[in-house]
Amino acid sequence: MVTPLTCVFALRPLGQARRRIGAGHTFPHVRQAAVPFFLSPDGEVRVSARLEADHLFKVFGRRQDEAVERLRAGADREELRADGTTAAVIDASFTVDPGQIFVVMGLSGSGKSTLLRMLNGLLEPTAGHVRFDGRDLTALGDRELREVRARKISMVFQHFALFPHRSVLDNAAYGLAVQGVPRAEREKRAARALELCGLAGWETSWPDELSGGMQQRVGLARALATDADLLLMDESFSALDPLIRRDMQDQLLTLQKTLKKTIVFITHDLNEAMRLGDRIAVMRDGRIVQNGTAEDILLRPADDYVASFIQDVDRSRVLTAGAVMDTSVTADAPLCRCETASPTTPFAELCAISARVPHRVSVVDGAGRLVGVVPQQRLVGFLGDGPADPVPCDAPDGKVAAHA
Template sequence: MTAVRAEGLFKVFGKKTDDAVRRLRDGASRAEVVATGATPAVIDASFDVRPGEIFVVMGLSGSGKSTLIRMLNGLLEPTAGRVFVDGVDIFAIDEAELRRVRQQRIGMVFQHFALLPHRTVAENAAYALDIQGVPKKERLDRAAEALELVGLGGWEDRYPAQLSGGMKQRVGLARALAAGSDIMLMDEAFSALDPLIRREMQDQLIDLQARLGKTVVFITHDLNEAMRLGDRIAVMRDGRIVQIGTAEEVLKDPANDYVAQFVADVDRTRVLTAASVMEPAQLEVSATGGPRVALHGMREKQMSAAFVVARDRTLRGVVRDQDVVAAVNRGDSTLDGIVGDDFTSVHADAYLAELFAPSAESPLPLAVLDDAGRLVGVVPRVTLLAAMASIVEALPDAEQDAEHGAEPARVEGGVR
């Protein structure tokens, strides 16, 4: 089940567009086709957007992302290829039906807000409902609810000119939410806002999406925004999608040197999680094993401390070498008396940025736990530093990839 499905989408402007599509399908480069007088904006774009995910299309200006998003709701007709919205082929239906799909299934938020200046905030938020033919009283009620949701309750009677940029975009968001459609297209929705407001809006979108479970297709040229918002990211360049994957996949395994250079200046510490850099614990000892077993393991690995895990792998604590030796000398049969709690644990989904302070204070590697409190790995301080330095490592790797990188490599997100 997909919310939006793009199948081999091409959009070519200019002359001899069909011819251009044929050439591109036969493997012609974009430059070759441009020489014939056609301008390919989107080349062979295929992807599935799953219900309830934020799917980000990221690319620089001129990469074709705005053209791509406008084909997803039929504002632009593709030169070739098909688009399915909730399974409906939107270019196989007539104008009236397409309008119905837009009214009921797929809303849109615009870069420059696209509000009606002569209508109040409430009327703007209710605009989509007006088009749907919802009676005035009901649509204003629903618009008020949507405005409340985006934090603009009480501003109903103002006009757009009286609002700041961030507030205007909240109205744009409320308009799309009030429409009641499950899919929202967001075209550079936060790009016109100040950085601080942008952050705020991103947080709000993540929050709204978590609460309402909307499917969002988000266009941006800002990689950090893409990384923050996207469950999956499609990277576009010169009209082609060069990689689709989660933020981590794009960062750790860039499909070609273009993507690698692009991600080079991303703040990795806010994208990579503990789970993505952790290493297997060098030494775990079983809580039921006793001091002798523990001592043997520590000697083997030349470790001065070890994590103690229960049979279900939940973390119980740590033991120190001197305590273990003392326990063996006393002839203790269990570790019960000597398991300490002077370690620091982090959740597997914690961002690297959140690991620095605990890591600096903790003498032992950070223990990485899953939701159930089970030990899934450790992050030694050196690993954390190495992950930071991996920007430098990533580039030579990417150059190798670039040799077979002409073919758009697709990293499908797979099941999470």
């Protein structure tokens, strides 16, 4: 259980703050910090996650509290369905750090949209809590919740949701109009957001004059114009053609480098999840069955269900040197003066380096220390489905015995 603290700690070294307070102590009289801190159960002061889902359940139908108890005791969706109750989301917990893209991935009906609607308060959880910057959204009244939604949270939908009789500029400025921002300022901010999304010059056009990809850019610009910290994106690129979809993914990643929003992105496409997600939660039948990085999911799938998803993923697009390196070899400096890789070097570039150096590739961190090595055979191994380590051979020098 985490306890939100306040900005007072931001002014002190963390060690000092830790000595001055006990676990569970709060300071209700001090203004809430933009990035709150909390005391972990082991007494450490840590920066809080921007968004936290804490054991969320959403049940539709009859006797919902009883259904939650049964789900907590291990019942699954099918057992409840027999009683006319739908368990849309079951015991979902995760945190999203400031500036992270958190992807929720799952097949149709797995509970993604219901989860997203609980995150912005459109649906009340049957049990559990949603915290945003340490504030419990589930405890807010309607007015406060509307205020948080208008100022702090933006949604980007799959079907653009543009107003056909408003100009592109007015559409992009819509969220600001809801906030009551004066016309001149909202038009300035909307124009800037359109420019960020590559739509400068289209301000006076109508939505139906734009292609699908461009309409989705207007949706994105509308979300960015409000300056909301949290962006919730529900299958935002799913209606686009594959090439345009990829283009939008690139654009989002480029924008994110400078804007550093906190993003929850819903998709049923694992390749999209792997491209965008700093972390990915895989949902099945209402439950999160794995929450990890793209590399975790690819290299260490939690179960056969997740493993079946990753069969068609192009590993070379996801893996980095950090994921494939052998960490049993480390040192204060690279092993020689040959070209090196960093832990974030993409797999394809690592292969190119490996082709250029006459031995295994040294992987070096930002401080110039050797953090691992990648032998060539390991690279080849990671492209397949099985483990990448060599197995013993009864002819270790590799000679082929001639048969008479």
